[in-house]
Amino acid sequence: MNSQKFIELNRDTWTRFRGILDQIDKKGAASLSRQDMKDVGPLFRRITAHLAYAQANYPDTDMVSYLNHLVARAHSSLYRTETASVRSLLNFYCRGFPWLIYRYRKYVFTASLFLVLSVAWGAWLNHSGSSLAVLVLPDEIREAVNQNFAEGKTGSGIEDSLKPLFSSAILVNNITVSFYCLVLGITWGLGTVFILVRNGLLLGALADIFAGAQQGLEFWSLILPHGIPELFAVALNGAAGLMIAGALVRPGDFTRRDALKLKAIPAMKISMGSIPILVAAAAIEGFVTPLHIPPQAKLVFAVFTGVLLGYYVYSGSSKQRKGEDDIAGPVSL
Amino acid sequence: MQDLSLYSSEKIYYSYRLSGLGSRFIGLLLDTLILGVVYLVLGGFTAAMVGVFGDMLSETLIIVLVAVVLILYFLVSFGYFIFFETLWNGQTPGKRAAGLRVVRKTGEAVTFGNVLVRNLMRIVDALPAGNAAGMIAILFSENCQRVGDMAADTVVVREKNTDEPVLIESFSVDQEMAERLRPAIHLVDERDFNLIRDFFARMSGLRPEAADTVAEKIARGLAGKLGLAKGETINPVAFIKTVGALYREK
Numbered sequence: 315m316n317s318q319k320f321i322e323l324n325r326d327t328w329t330r331f332r333g334i335l336d337q338i339d340k341k342g343a344a345s346l347s348r349q350d351m352k353d354v355g356p357l358f359r360r361i362t363a364h365l366a367y368a369q370a371n372y373p374d375t376d377m378v379s380y381l382n383h384l385v386a387r388a389h390s391s392l393y394r395t396e397t398a399s400v401r402s403l404l405n406f407y408c409r410g411f412p413w414l415i416y417r418y419r420k421y422v423f424t425a426s427l428f429l430v431l432s433v434a435w436g437a438w439l440n441h442s443g444s445s446l447a448v449l450v451l452p453d454e455i456r457e458a459v460n461q462n463f464a465e466g467k468t469g470s471g472i473e474d475s476l477k478p479l480f481s482s483a484i485l486v487n488n489i490t491v492s493f494y495c496l497v498l499g500i501t502w503g504l505g506t507v508f509i510l511v512r513n514g515l516l517l518g519a520l521a522d523i524f525a526g527a528q529q530g531l532e533f534w535s536l537i538l539p540h541g542i543p544e545l546f547a548v549a550l551n552g553a554a555g556l557m558i559a560g561a562l563v564r565p566g567d568f569t570r571r572d573a574l575k576l577k578a579i580p581a582m583k584i585s586m587g588s589i590p591i592l593v594a595a596a597a598i599e600g601f602v603t604p605l606h607i608p609p610q611a612k613l614v615f616a617v618f619t620g621v622l623l624g625y626y627v628y629s630g631s632s633k634q635r636k637g638e639d640d641i642a643g644p645v646s647l
Numbered sequence: 648m649q650d651l652s653l654y655s656s657e658k659i660y661y662s663y664r665l666s667g668l669g670s671r672f673i674g675l676l677l678d679t680l681i682l683g684v685v686y687l688v689l690g691g692f693t694a695a696m697v698g699v700f701g702d703m704l705s706e707t708l709i710i711v712l713v714a715v716v717l718i719l720y721f722l723v724s725f726g727y728f729i730f731f732e733t734l735w736n737g738q739t740p741g742k743r744a745a746g747l748r749v750v751r752k753t754g755e756a757v758t759f760g761n762v763l764v765r766n767l768m769r770i771v772d773a774l775p776a777g778n779a780a781g782m783i784a785i786l787f788s789e790n791c792q793r794v795g796d797m798a799a800d801t802v803v804v805r806e807k808n809t810d811e812p813v814l815i816e817s818f819s820v821d822q823e824m825a826e827r828l829r830p831a832i833h834l835v836d837e838r839d840f841n842l843i844r845d846f847f848a849r850m851s852g853l854r855p856e857a858a859d860t861v862a863e864k865i866a867r868g869l870a871g872k873l874g875l876a877k878g879e880t881i882n883p884v885a886f887i888k889t890v891g892a893l894y895r896e897k
Contacts, residue, residue: 482714
C-alpha cells in the first residue's frame with residue numbers, strides 16, 4: 315500500500331482520535347460520551363499499530379511524526395496511575411498519612427531526638443551561664459524578656475484584634491521553615507539538622523529563663539498548647555528531610571539518584587501532610603494561647619492535643635498490623 | 648532539540664520531543680506574568696478595600712482582611728503550579744500556551760506526588776539566585792531535567808500540534824507521458840513520493856522562480872531514476888505531476 319492510500323484509509327480514525335484527545339484536554343475524560351469512552355482504548359491501539367506500520371514502510375515522512383505525536387500525546391493522557399481527588403485526599407489523611415509516619419517512625423524518632431536533645435542542651439547552656447548562650451539567645455531578646463518580667467507581663471496578652479494577623483503570620487513562617495527543613499535534606503541532612511537544633515536550642519534557653527524567673531508553669535502553659543502540634547509537625551518535616559538525606563548518604567543497593575527518587579515522594583507526602591497540623595497549631599497559637607484562663611487549663615488542653623496526635627499515629631500502626639498493604643497506595647511510585 | 652525515545656506497552660517505539668531551556672523559559676515567563684497579575688489584584692483589592700471602606704470597617708475587620716490576604720498570597724505562590732499541573736495533566740496556563748507538558752519519564756501522566764516533588768524542589772532550583780541551579784541542570788542533564796524533575800522522575804516535553812499529513816489531489820495527467828512511464832514506475836519509492844507530495848503541498852507558498860528551480864531539481868532526479876534519455880525536454884511540473892499520479896494509483 316502506498317502512503318497516499320494509507321492516509322486516505324485511516325485519516326478519519328486519526329481525526330476522530332485527535333478530537334477525543336482535545337476534548338480530554340479541555341474538559342477532562344469524564345466529559346466523553348459513552349461511545350467515545352468505549353472506543354478510546356481500541357482507537358489508541360489501532361493508531362499505535364499504524365505508527366509501527368508507518369515507521370517501517372514510510373520512514374522519515376511527516377506522517378510518522380504526526381502519528382508519533384498522536385501516540386505520545388495519548389500515552390500521557392491515557393496511562394495514569396493515580397488521580398488526585400477529594401476522596402483520595404481524605405483517604406490519605408485517614409489512613410495513608412498515619413501509616414506513612416508509622417512506617418518511617420525511625421526517622422521521626424531521630425528528628426525528635428535532635429529536637430529534644432537540643433532543648434536540653436539549650437537549657438543547660440543557659441543555666442550554666444556558658445558564653446555560648448549568647449549565640450543561642452541574643453542579648454536583645456533576653457533583655458526584652460527580662461524587662462517584661464519586671465513589668466509583670468509574660469506575653470500572654472495579645473491584643474484581641476491582632477489575633478488573626480498574628481496567627482496567619484505564624485502559619486506562613488512555620489510552613490516556610492518546615493519546607494526548608496525538608497528541602498535542605500538535600501545538603502546531606504546538614505541543613506535539616508541545623509534548623510532542628512537551632513529551634514531546639516532557642517526553646518531550651520527560653521524555658522530556662524522562665525524557670526529561673528519562677529515562671530515555669532506560665533511558660534509551659536504558653537508553649538505547649540500549640541507547641542505540641544507544632545513541634546510534632548517540625549519533627550515530621552525534620553524526618554522528611556532526614557529521609558532525603560538518608561537516601562543521599564546511605565543509598566544502599568541503589569545509585570544515589572535512584573535512592574533519592576524512591577525516598578523523595580514519601581518524604582514530600584509526610585511534609586505536605588504536616589501542613590494541616592501546622593494550620594491547627596497556628597490557630598491555637600493565635601486564639602487559644604493568649605486566652606486569659608488558668609495555666610492549668612491550658613496544660614490540660616496541651617495534654618489533650620498530645621493524646622489526639624498520639625492516637626492518630628497509633629492508628630497507622632494498627633492498620634499495618636491488620637495487613638492492609640494496599641493502603642500504601644499514596645506511597646507507591 | 649532532543650528526543651526521548653520510549654517503548655510503549657503496545658510494543659512500539661515512540662518519542663517525545665524534550666523542551667530545552669528556551670521554551671521552558673517562555674512557559675515560566677508566562678506563568679510568572681500571570682502570578683504577578685494575581686498578586687497585583689490581591690494587593691490592589693486589599694488596598695482598595697482599606698482605602699475606600701476604611702472608615703466604615705472596624706479595625707478588627709481590616710486585620711482579618713490582611714490576615715486572609717496573607718494566607719491567600721502564600722497559597723497562590725505555592726499552590727499555583729501544583730494546582731494546575733495536577734488538574735490539567737502536567738500543564739499550567741503558561742506551559743499550555745508555550746505547548747509544553749510535564750510527563751513522567753516513562754511516558755505516563757504525572758501523579759499528584761510527582762507534581763508535588765517537582766514543584767517543592769523549585770526552592771532548590773532557584774538557588775543561589777535567578778534559577779541558576781535549575782538552568783545549569785537543564786543544560787547539562789541527560790534529559791533536560793532540572794533538579795526537581797530529577798527528584799520527581801519527570802521530563803518536560805514539547806507538544807506542538809503537528810499538521811495532518813497532506814494528500815495530493817488527483818492531477819490532470821499527460822496521457823502520452825504516463826503510458827511511457829508506466830513500465831518503470833516501480834522504480835519510484837515512497838521516499839520519492841513523499842518528496843513529490845511535500846513539493847506540491849508547499850508550492851503555493853513559494854515564489855514562482857524558486858518553485859521552478861526546485862521542480863527542475865526534483866524532475867531531474869526522477870528522470871534519472873526512471874531511465875529517461877538525457878537531453879529530452881520535459882516540463883518539470885507536468886512531469887512530476889504525472890509521476891505522482893501514477894504512483895498514487897499504484
